[in-house]
Amino acid sequence: MRLVIVDDEMIERKAMRKFVEESMTGFEVAGEAANGRLAVEMAAELKPDLMLMDIKMPGMNGLEAIRKIREIQPDIRFIMVSAYDSFDYAKEAMKEGVKEYILKPGKKEETIEALYRLKKEIEGERSAAAGKEEAANLMKQHLAEKSAQNQLSQQELEHFQQLFPNAKGGFFLVLSGCTAAELQPLLERHASMPYVFYPKSENRFAVLLLSENQEESAVRTEALRLARTITLAVKESRAGVGYPAGTLAKLGKSYQEAYRAWESITPGAAAYRFFRESAVPPAGEDQEKLRLSILNGNTEEALLLYSRLSEDPLLIKEWLSAAKYDLEKRGIDVQHISVLNADDLKETIRMLCEKVQWTQSEQEVAARAIQYMKARFTEPITLEETAEQTKLSPTYFTKVFKEQTGQTFIDYLTSLRMERAKELLANQDLSLKQIAYAAGYRDPNYFSRVFRKVTGQSPKQYRKKGAG
Template sequence: MMRILIAEDELLERKAMRKFIEDNFSDIDVVGEAENGRKAITLANTLAPDIIFMDIKMPGINGLEAIEQINSVTPSIKFILVSAYDSFDYAKKAMRFGIKEYILKPGKKDEIVKALLRVQKEIEEERVQSQEKMQSDQLLKERLIMKLMHHTIDESVMETQRDLYPDMKSGFFLVCSGADWGQLEETLARCIADPYILLQSEGNITVCVLAQKIHSKADLLTLARKIQLDSGMFIGIGYPYTHIGQLPKSYSEAYAACFQLAGEQNSRYGFLKRTKERAIDEVISTILDEVTKGNNEQAIATFKKHASRFSSADRENLYIEMKSILLKRDIATEEHSVSALKSTQDFQTFITMSCLKLNEYYQSKQYLMQAKTYIQNHYQSAITLEETASFVNLSPNYFSNLFKQEIGETFIDYLTKVRLQKAKELIEENLYSLKEISYMVGYKDPNYFSRVFKKYYHDSPKRFQQGIFKK
């Protein structure tokens, strides 16, 4: 049922419009009438109509002013303007708010019907699109939480997070046992202010919170207590992490904590308690430290020495932490989970591949540092990409791709930026002519230098110089 509000200062006009709509549209409900712009604003907020018939000329706040205020709060409301004046100025102002329907008084019945049908069709199409988007987003959210739960961190996970949760500052998992789905949904809606994803599996309900601020352990305990008091379930809490690649670890912690709580029956919410001395954690830290440095031999030697002591949870923890090391540096990883590493040899291969990727990453950074230093020292001359690639002992094609990928701009764009920044500094010093500065920053043609400078700074070198002198 479509909901409509009639805003018209003439009582007879309002009643006539109401009767006409009610007599001709069984699927439209007239939810209210407003005799002026201020009343229209109030009723728009309280009645939430889909369409407003808005007279332009009304006492106090006129129709266009009312539309502007309503539109700023509820932009989804559609408007059909009604006016006794055929004024292009009104139509122009209305177009700013996306209003296409404009009826002159006295409105012909067929014009009103056509306008309503057009707006009705537009609303229905938008509703279908909105529903399709909601379904698509829900599917993406379910895929995201499933991948996080199964430790399958790939580029699609990070892309989904950037698209759906661009403001994520931290994230964590809750695993709830003994909960009723409907009741929990209501409880979470009241207790959690941040965006979250729900999934029911294996008799548990898993909650992934992707928060817009960094949460502490105390925050999570307070949240879990609120949820638990309202629902009476067991709630295992995973630690909060700031990178999407670390969230599988939070899920593992929450899952283990939930079953630990249910088994002990002492508390109904909390983090996983370490029940034994975890000297193996120091071993994991040592391996991670060596992997971070790219020291494959030392990392493998430490892993082999203690491999027999690793539980499946320890291996999972090591795997997640290693993936996180790579992801923090935007290094692509294989799209498999820890379950794919079935043997000790598989895990050693994963360690080796991680070290190789990190060494390639560090080497790339070293090449680029050398290239940037070379550019800083030789920008005055006619240096080329090929010349710079040769200096760092890379092929021109590989160097070009590496430079664009890591620096975010082409070699030429970067060189131009360096030259023009230096030119700007020299102009500000006011010690040399513009022609001299052109040569000093590597441009042999002063006219070409002027064109490049203007394109980059949106002003010619001469006008830029004059602007400095005026200050």
């Protein structure tokens, strides 16, 4: 139990802290406050279970502090501590829900008993609440599974509606390649609808998401967005997506669609998809050609292919989402480009292709710079002259090079020189001065300092270790 001690007398606070820490088990003194204002701030920041609260303090007194704390943290329990044996104080404290009132100077046994009474009460309430929550979750999972199997009785349907009074319909996801520990936080963070998830087998989960009054197109977009988010976050996962059901009684169809979509996902394909009766168009048809043209950054061809498509725009968005997913797997940053919520798909295609072109251009810049550095790293080359080889300003070149290689210019140059130095140190006939010059350093002492910094050893130590 986390405890905060509130008393304007420092000696009283320190004595109480020492007493609790040395004499009682199951309690942690999370903080101390010298007045009511600080007590309110600590309650908001530390969220303790219990607060020992003095009544008479300068500024905001203990009763005023309790009133404010209960507005922001109603579950905190209080033990009032006062040197005043006044029925009025006790009466006011009881109005605020205070159940324990200790007079100063009190016996240690009274404090111990009061703290343990409240600890037992809190633990009992939490245990009961946890039991109720677990029972409710099990019931939700049971009803979700019954709805997936089209076996909801009228009584169960009514119970479902009591648990989710605003739910009008929903859809199912079937997921594999992830664990409950991975899936739960993703759903908590990204699901915009109430949900129930439960295991179907050792490595497969069903997730039911319940919609309220959203348009079907908005629900379908949300279904794809969530499936894409999960499969991007958990490598090797895959997700089948069922179409939205307009009523709770029709959720079984959505589950069957999600399962069959999951079953149809093949290695190398997009990791999530809706179910469709007809097979996915094979490679060579316009869908696959559109995907490949985007992956290659061919704007003209991609827009031409798009103009020939007659499919449902939502289906085309799904194809574009698959292409976007492939780009992200290649390390191309297209997260800022919205597909599922796009109004102008032509513009979306153009943006995806241009990002590919830009990335390819940056990769070529880094490749030219690396080629130049490898050919001249034994010479005193500079960032400015290397940037000039790529036709970029030094500032922009620095940014591109770091993004593409993960290293700064000087770090990459140093790594080339250190690898050459390590190779040369194997030759016992070469002096350290000769090796420094051959690795691109004109100052042997500076070379030795850099070598030690990079390898943790001096050149002599490295050579001796290699020889041994």
